[in-house]
Structures are given as structure tokens and as C-alpha cells.
Amino acid sequence: MARERNYVSEAVMRRMPKYYRYLTDMEKAGIERVSSKELSQRMGLTASQIRQDFNCFGGFGQQGYGYNVSELRHEIHKILGLHKKHSIIIIGAGNIGQALANYTGFEKDGFLVKCLFDINPRLIGMSIRGKPIYDIDELEDYLKENQVHIAAICTPKEKAQEVAERLIKNGIKGIWNFAAVDIVVPNNNDVIVENVHLSDSLYTISFQMSGE
Amino acid sequence: MARERNYVSEAVMRRMPKYYRYLTDMEKAGIERVSSKELSQRMGLTASQIRQDFNCFGGFGQQGYGYNVSELRHEIHKILGLHKKHSIIIIGAGNIGQALANYTGFEKDGFLVKCLFDINPRLIGMSIRGKPIYDIDELEDYLKENQVHIAAICTPKEKAQEVAERLIKNGIKGIWNFAAVDIVVPNNNDVIVENVHLSDSLYTISFQMSGE
DNA sequence: TAGATTGTTAATCGATTAACAATC
DNA sequence: TAGATTGTTAATCGATTAACAATC
DSSP: OOOOOOOOOHHHHHHHHHHHHHHHHHHHTTOOEEOHHHHHHHHTSOHHHHHHHHHTSOOOOBTTTBEEHHHHHHHHHHHTTTTSOEEEEEEOOSHHHHHHHHOOTTGGGTEEEEEEEESOTTTTTOEETTEEEEEGGGHHHHHHHSOOOEEEEOSOHHHHHHHHHHHHHTTOOEEEEOSSSOOOOOTTSOOEEEEOOHHHHHHHHHHHHHHO | OOOOOOOOOHHHHHHHHHHHHHHHHHHHTTOOEEOHHHHHHHHTSOHHHHHHHHHTSOOOOBTTTBEEHHHHHHHHHHHTTTTSOEEEEEEOOSHHHHHHHHOOTTGGGTEEEEEEEESOTTTTTOEETTEEEEEGGGHHHHHHHSOOOEEEEOSOHHHHHHHHHHHHHTTOOEEEEOSSSOOOOOTTSOOEEEEOOHHHHHHHHHHHHHHO
16 A cells, blocks of 8 residues: 555566566456456466555555456556656767667657767767767867766777766766676676676576577 | 476576676686675675575585686586587578677577578678678578577568578577567477567666656 | 585575455 | 455565685
């Protein structure tokens, strides 16, 4: 019942976007009501875990009824911070940087790519889906003049940490790192880092394929 | 001491590629020896955890000495299955599919992109870094004639499950899924699925930025 | 040898699951 | 009202950490 926010573990946090995904699909499919039991079957979790998870944020359900899909989706939307607009810049306009810039899927949830930065003169001045590629030398000026919430690091791994430090020094609070290193931030700092590590993910497949 | 393989939890599995990354870097930097304590400091883990992790696979260290970096790296290389070549096909030659095809970083570890498949006539016949884009209708024939270990699904989310089923029916054992749905496989099946979900990862950033 | 550090067992901590009273 | 299903407490399970004998 309480609408107070308890401690949220890493595990719970990682499930929230998944709930959001399933609820969005269900709302689109016209489903109005769902019980923790039914949701658990769809998502491959236990009903108990789902109720525990939601109760980190205060109960959203009703005894005897379950959860209203739209309402629950809306709550999780807010929990994930998707009611706010987030502007993104991309550092490194190579493969991954360009792919992110081209991808439109995040926009519906308020994530807007503003521009890219690169060191390569052949790329500087070009644009991807209308987003300009600027010289990395202009990074600091850009950050002073524009409010940017999240920076995606898509540089070679050798440059990633250095870039992160420039970003942090200029007020960036969210880093989405695609380079194959773990970005280190001073832990007195309030900077959020999400390391993606696509190759780690690929290697777990080959691990499992050869392991059993 | 034993070289026998114990049960490996999901958590341990996910740390293995990280060990591999750090050890590769250390080997490149010419470091010969490392103790669990020093490795723990570099990686932000506890020494205890590192020793526990390695002991799932049999001890690789030596009392009083620690671990030989090259040797340990080599063992983890094998554990991850990186001593075998893995051929990859990419389904969907859009942003992400093309980015994966262009990326050369996996090749040094034996992951080789063979070709892409798409439904779009404008893309079919083109090639990305020398990898041809075939008509998705040719998927079954291709799989019959070529040994493919891993398929990366980079289609729109509506098509992902259907594509996965075609792949599995034709013998694919590893699926690397970039579409924003959870691929479901019959769990009597020996198919490994790794769901990447980039947007989930982005949403955890905005969650953490607005949460505290 | 003495010091260092492993491999491994035991203790702790946290996350998941089960149970059930509250209540719609 | 009776049935269903939540919110929440208690029990279980598994993962992490601590401790230490073995040994290089």
C-alpha cells in the first residue's frame, strides 16, 4: 500500500525494463488486467518474485483483482524515469556509434540522440539520420552550451576511459559504455555507468555451447 | 587441484569473460604473475570470490605464488570455448546487423561472420565488409550446406521469434538475440539463447539517474 | 626455512520462494 | 457473500565472504 521506495537491489532493477516491455506489449494487445500469477507465466518468473519486486516501490495491485495493465505500465514507466526526456550524445561515430544514431526505437521513450563526436576528419561534418558528427575537440564547448543527460561511448577501448573522464569533468551523469573495458568512476561520484560489453555476451554463448 | 568441472552458476559464467578481458590486457602489458588479491583489486571483486570462481574449473594457481597470467588466460580461453572456431550468420542487415558485420573485434577470438540475411530486396546482393547479404528465403538451404554455430538475430522484434524457430529447426544451437523480445525455446532443447536487450540496459541508466 | 598464497570448508549475507492474513 | 489475489512476513536457497590448513 505504501508508495514509499525501499532499497532496490541490482537484480530487481534489471527486471524493471523487462516488466515494462511485457506490459507495453500486453497493453498494445488490449489486455486490461493481469494477476501476478499470469504475468509470472508469461515472463518465466515466479508470482512471488513479481509481487516482491513491485513492493519495492509500493503496491500497485488490488486484492482479488490483480493489476491493471495500463496503470502498472505507467507506474513502471515513471520508475524507470521515462517520463523525463533524455538527451544523448554519442562519442565515436564508427560501427556501433552509427548504429545507435540510426536506431529510432529509443525515441518513443524519450531518449533523443543529439549528435555524435569523432576524431576522424572524414566523418566530421557528416550526419547520421540528421544528427551531425562534430569534432571531438568541440566536446567541452558543446557540453557547456547544451544540456546532455547521457553519453554513449563507442570509441576504441584504448580511448574509452579518457573520454569518460572528459565527460564527467563536464557534468555528464550517465555513461553508456560500449567499449570493451570497464569504465572506472570515482565512487564518491554520482555518475552512473552501464558497461554493455557485447563480446562478453557472445563469449557466454560459446561457453555454454562447449561447456555441457 | 582437481581439473574436474563443478556446477557453474550463471553469476560465475558471467564473470568468466571479464576475467578473460583483464588477463588478456595484463598479458599484453607483460605481467607474468598475479595473486587473487591483486586481481581482485584490479577487477573490483574479492580475492575469495576469484578463488571460488576458478575452483569451479579446477585450481589453476600455486600456493605461495599465485597464478601465472598467460597460463590462466589460456585456461579461461579454453573454458570459454574460444579455442574452437565459431561461424556466425546475421539475420537482419539493418543498423545492428550491419554494425556487427563491420565489427572485427570478435575475429581474433575465432568468431567469424559468414554472411547476412535480409528480406529487403534493396539490401539483398550487397555485401558488408565482404560478407554477402542473402535473401532470407535462402536461409534453410544455406544452413543445410554450411556449418553455422551461432546466429545473431537483428530483425524487428515482430519477426524475431519466428526467425528463431526457423533457425532451430535447421540445427542452430546458439542464438544471439538483439531484438527487443525474449526468444523462447523449448527447454527440452539444447539451444543456447542470449538476449542482449540494449534498451533494457539504457533504461537502467535513466532508472538510476532519476531514482536516487 | 619462513612467507605468501592457494584450495576449500564454514559462516554470513542477500535474494528467491512459500505461506497466509488482509481485503477487494 | 465467497473466491481470488494481493502485500508482507517467514523459510529456504544460493551466492559471497571469511577463515585456515595445506603447500609452494
